[in-house]
Amino acid sequence: MSEKEHKVSRRQFLTYTLTGxxxxxxxxxxxxxxxxxxxxxxEAGMDSDFVRVASLDELTEEPQxxxxxxxQEDAWYTSEVTRVAWIFLNxxxxxxxxxxxxxxxxxxxxxxxSENYPENxxxxxxxxxxxxxxxxxxxxxxxxxxxxxxxxxxxxDVYLGGTVQR
Ligand code: FES
Numbered sequence: 001m002s003e004k005e006h007k008v009s010r011r012q013f014l015t016y017t018l019t020g021x022x023x024x025x026x027x028x029x030x031x032x033x034x035x036x037x038x039x040x041x042x043e044a045g046m047d048s049d050f051v052r053v054a055s056l057d058e059l060t061e062e063p064q065x066x067x068x069x070x071x072q073e074d075a076w077y078t079s080e081v082t083r084v085a086w087i088f089l090n091x092x093x094x095x096x097x098x099x100x101x102x103x104x105x106x107x108x109x110x111x112x113x114s115e116n117y118p119e120n121x122x123x124x125x126x127x128x129x130x131x132x133x134x135x136x137x138x139x140x141x142x143x144x145x146x147x148x149x150x151x152x153x154x155x156x157d158v159y160l161g162g163t164v165q166r
C-alpha cells in the first residue's frame with residue numbers, strides 16, 4: 001500500500017470529527033428522552049401489588065362485598081381507583097375473592113342481587129347468574145366464570161392482588 005492511500009484529507013478529518021461529536025451529542029439528548037418515554041412500559045407488575053382488604057375474622061362462607069382502593073399508574077399519572085371484591089371462605093376454609101365484573105358485557109354483579117335467585121350472583125343487565133364460587137350458570141348470558149383476585153393471607157390480614165381469568 002502506498003502512503004497516499006492512508007492519507008486523510010482535511011475535509012475528511014472534519015467530516016469524521018463533526019459526525020462523531022454530533023452523534024455523541026445527539027445520543028446524549030435522545031437517551032434521557034427515550035428512557036422517559038419507555039420507563040412506565042418497562043416497569044413490571046404494577047397491577048400485581050397486593051393491598052390489605054380485610055381481616056380473616058370478618059370472613060364467612062357467605063360472600064361479602066369489600067371496597068378497597070389501589071394506586072393506579074397510567075404512564076406518568078398516578079391516581080386512586082376503587083375496586084370491589086366479593087370475598088368468602090370456601091368449603092376448604094380458603095379465602096376466595098371474586099371480581100364483581102360480569103363476564104358477559106361487564107356490568108356489576110351482586111350476591112343475591114335478585115330475590116328470585118338466592119345463593120347466586122346476579123347481573124341486572126341481562127339476567128346473568130353465577131354460583132357462589134363464581135361459576136357461570138348455563139342458560140344465562142355469561143359464558144365463563146367470574147375472574148378471581150390473587151389472594152395472600154398474612155396472619156389475620158387478607159391481601160388482594162390483580163385479577164385472574166379462569
Ligand atoms: S352484562 Fe351481565 S348478563 Fe350481560
